[in-house]
Amino acid sequence: MSPGSAGPDGPAESPVLVTARRARAAATELAPLPRTVRDGALLAIADALVARAGEIVEANVRDVERARAAGTSAAVVDRLTLTPERIAAIASDVRDIVALPDPVGEVVRGSTLPGGLELRQVRVPLGVVGIIYEARPNVTVDAAVLCLKSGNAVLLRGSSSAYASNTALVAVVRDAVAAAGLPADAVQLVPGESRESVRELMGARGLVDVLIPRGGASLIQTVVSESTVPVIETGVGNVHVYVDELADLDMAVEILVNSKAQRPSVCNAAETVLVHQGIAEAFLPRALAALTEAGVTVHGDESWQKAGAAAGVEVLPVTGEDWATEYLSHDIAAGVVPDLDAAVAHIRRWSSGHTEAIVTRDALAARRFVSLVDSAAVMVNASTRFTDGGQFGFGAEIGISTQKLHARGPMGLPELTSTKYVVTGDGHTRG
Amino acid sequence: MSPGSAGPDGPAESPVLVTARRARAAATELAPLPRTVRDGALLAIADALVARAGEIVEANVRDVERARAAGTSAAVVDRLTLTPERIAAIASDVRDIVALPDPVGEVVRGSTLPGGLELRQVRVPLGVVGIIYEARPNVTVDAAVLCLKSGNAVLLRGSSSAYASNTALVAVVRDAVAAAGLPADAVQLVPGESRESVRELMGARGLVDVLIPRGGASLIQTVVSESTVPVIETGVGNVHVYVDELADLDMAVEILVNSKAQRPSVCNAAETVLVHQGIAEAFLPRALAALTEAGVTVHGDESWQKAGAAAGVEVLPVTGEDWATEYLSHDIAAGVVPDLDAAVAHIRRWSSGHTEAIVTRDALAARRFVSLVDSAAVMVNASTRFTDGGQFGFGAEIGISTQKLHARGPMGLPELTSTKYVVTGDGHTRG
Structure with missing residues (x-):
């Protein structure tokens, strides 16, 4: 079926829906394939990325030039840039993913029911996974490979700033997939660079299983x-x-500075520090010194401002806006709270439910914090930067879920699957 | 906060949002409570239902009379009716749920990471669960108790035809919950009988975790x-x-008749039978005789119509509409297919993804069917009527999910939970 032609159920379909329908068909072919076949395709992708690095870099140069011409920041241009070395690193990541355990077919639960029926709950692919992502082209390969490894077809909707790079990468991946005997449509770029294509993807219920x-x-x-x-x-x-x-x-100082400043641009970096009033006098000066040394600007409440004044460090006044902000920069909101429960209440009000940490020697306080904080990950005496599929030992991650349904926290391969109940009898009927 | 008063973040809130906000607060209180406290409340509910059966029946009589006056069918009136015996049975079901394993706090996954961090993935309640359901008032107690058992607050939005019964039941449940030391707002009826209240519930993202x-x-x-x-x-x-x-x-005849006719009004009853052409000549006459004897009307393709004519049984012509219909009655759509793959293709096109069955002696055919059919449950030589939380040994069920995300198939207590990662170190930072 060519883009824009009639689907089975109606008149002309949009290119996005045609793509989604092809993905659905590819997912149907993909689901029953054994691990060896899927892994073979992934290894072929790794080889092809290295072999065809030249054409990928060539396409990438066009994106990079366009970004530079548009005055994009050096940091973003750097994230967009692909070199032969970076492509080799991506290929090496692909090989690492091949080595991970196969989630598909795992028997999650099994029993023989009282009447003799054999019940098995088996992991199966989700089907068609749609990923909508921004600038970094390495996500294109990463997402495609994680989806294929877990038996899913994938629809990739990258940002328009990486369109040439993504087009080249997907062409390489599709060729390798097809050569390995899998349907090429298991990996597709969503056509169109406009917001409209995202909107159509969001409406493709029944064709796309998850976005x-x-x-x-x-x-x-x-x-x-x-x-x-x-x-x-x-x-x-x-x-x-x-x-x-x-x-x-x-x-506390080390964990705070590491959580905030080790890599401020990522989602598990700290954005707010709350300090118990009983330790504030001792802690604030040391924290201010260490944060300042790490290049961090503090947006603090009265206590932090006083401590700043005393130490000769500028502390900006904190606002409600600050408590709500994911800075992703060298900034941090800072407050003093009367007790642990007040910290929990603050977190419940402002947190996005990703990660929170407590630093304490008090086992009961740690237990209470863990119990009351309603976030995907709670750290006790450890940096928030550890919330990460790689750090957690999952080998790879498709994202970090901040919702409670289906998956919460770093999502590895099992989180890209669903399950199916298989029930076997020899003529069982219900009385 | 009284209904309609100002919430913390804006002007007057609707009664539904006020209710949802109370549920959120109750969920926060509920989450850290140990099993014994939650179970105590559930036993108190069971006792209170029996003790206050009189007032529940009194309220139910009003709903029943209203339904009769409105000309509601006898079957629906029967499902709406509560008697002291039925209330005792509901109370007994509550006691059974108390005895089930507690999903909350279960360590789903745990390891010590290479750097010494201790990682645990622990089951936690979802938070606030909203249930929107139709006529049967026993669902009110069932849903409330399953949610409480799994540590969740629940918002119940029953049908207006059971409003008096539900109001009485929820009053009894709330009193028992409060007497046991839990927040009464852990169980609330969504105010209002109009569609608008459902709409508001659907928009309460952030206050309600799942509907x-x-x-x-x-x-x-x-x-x-x-x-x-x-x-x-x-x-x-x-x-x-x-x-x-x-x-x-x-x-095949027994499984077909059982799947269709043992209880046609429920979701796991069969709605379509597909027969391999190689067995059609032998099977159709016997199936028609057995289905007719069970009071089932067949909507068949040409082969079935011919078989009907030969047997003197009326077979109505099947249409696309029939293939799509969940009859929930003594009707079945019937077709003959050239082979297993054609049956799978038909199922992929028309199924709602709930349950499909294959009857076969051929192990390879069974394996292929299980592998290719993309539904929550696949039965091999067993009636479709077995897809049920009780039959699967889960002890209870809040519903049967036909989606792939979070839960698929019968949902027991674990499906009413999420997880949280707890990571413990002694000063760990990322290098």
Whole structure:
């Protein structure tokens, strides 16, 4: 079926729906294939990426030039840039994913029922997974490979700023997939660079099984509120570090600085620090010194401002806006709270449900914090930066879910599957 | 906060949003409570239902009289009716649920990471669960108790035809819950009998964690397409029985009749039978005789019509409409297919993804059918009527999910939970 031609159920379909229908057909072919076949295709992708690095870089140069001409920041241009070395690294990541355990076919639950029926709950692919993501072209390969490994067809909707790179990458991937005997339509770029193509994808319920938006808060908000296709919300991290009354001061400073400044641009970086008033006097000066040294600007409440004045460090006044903000920069909102429950209440009000940390020596305080905080990950005496599929030992991650349904926290391969009950009898009927 | 008063974030809130906000607060209180406290409340509910059966029946009589006056069918009136015996049975079901394993706190996954961080993935309640359901008032207690058992607050939106009964039941449940030391707002009836209250519930994203519609296809369709709160689609069952070329004829007839006629009004009853052409000549006459004896009207293709004419049984002509219909009555659509793959293609096109069955002696055919059919449950030589939380040994069920995200098939207590990662270190930071 060519783009724009009539689908089986009606008049002319949009190119996006045609693509989705092809993905559905490919998913049907893909689901029953054994691991060896899928893994063979993934290895072929890794080889092809290295072999055809030249044409990928050539396409990427066009995106990079366009971005530079548009005055894009150097950091973003860097994230967009592909070199032969970076492509080799992507290929190496693909090989690592091949080695991961196959989630498909895992028997999650099994029993023989009292009447003799044999019940098995078996992992199966979700079917068609749609990924909507921003600038980085390495996500194109990563998402495609994770979906194929878990038996899914994937629809990739990257940003228009990486369109040439993504087109080249997907062409390489599709060729390799087809050569390995899998349907090429298991990996497709969603046609069109406009917002309209995202809207059509969000309306393709029945053809697309799940949409995973990866990117900024506004993209995710749009998809969550407008999609009729089920969505997994990912990646918005308004992350808190709470320093308890009985915290080890050195440890608290180290965890705070690491959580905030080790890589401020990512979702598991801290955005707010809350300090128990009983330790504030001792902690604030040391925290201010360490944060300042790490290049962090503090947006603080009165206590933090006083401590700043005393230390000769500028502390900007914090606002409600600050508590709500995922800075993704060298900024942090900072407050002092009367007790642990006040910290929890603050977190419940402002957190995006990604990750929060407590630093404390008090086992009961740690237990209470873990129990009351309603987020995907809760760290006790550890940096918030550990919320990550790689760090958690999952080998790979398609995103970090901040919702409670289906998957919560870093999503690895099992989170890209559903299950099916298989019930076997020898003529069983219900009385 | 009284209905209609100002919420923390804006002007006057609707009664539905006020209710949802109270549920959120109750969920926060509920989540950290240990099993013994929750179970105590459930036992108190069971006792209170029996003790206060009189006032429940009194309220129910008003609904029943209203239904009779409106000319409601005897079957529906019967489903609406509560008697002291039926209330005792509901109370007994509550006690059975108390005895089930507690899903909350279960460690789903755990490991010590290479750097020494201790990782645990722990089951936690979803939070606030909204259930939208139709006539039967026993669902009110059932849903409330399953949600409480799994640590969730529940918002109940029953049908207006059971409003008096539901109001009485929820009053009894809330009193018992409060007396046991839990927040009464953990169980609330959504105020208002209009469609508008459903609409507001569907928009309460952030206050309500999941909506589970239980009822007819049109209710479920509305919720799925309009809700910004995540939805679990349940219960629409366009269920197929495929009789393979190598089926045991007696077994096939028994499974077909049981699947269709043992209780036609429920979602796991069969709605279509597909027969391999190689066995059609032998099977159709016997199937027609058995279906007719069970009071079933067949809507058949040409082969079935011919077989009907030969047997002197009226077979109505089948239409596309029939293939799509969940009759929930003594009707069945019937076709002959050239082979197993054609049966699978038919099922993929028309099924709602609930349950399909194959009857066959051929192990390879069974394996292929199980592998290719994309439904929540696949039966091999067993009646479709077995797709049920009770039959599967889950002890209870909040619904049967026909979607792939979060839960698929009968949903027991674990499906009413999410998880949280708890990561414990002694000062771990990322290098």
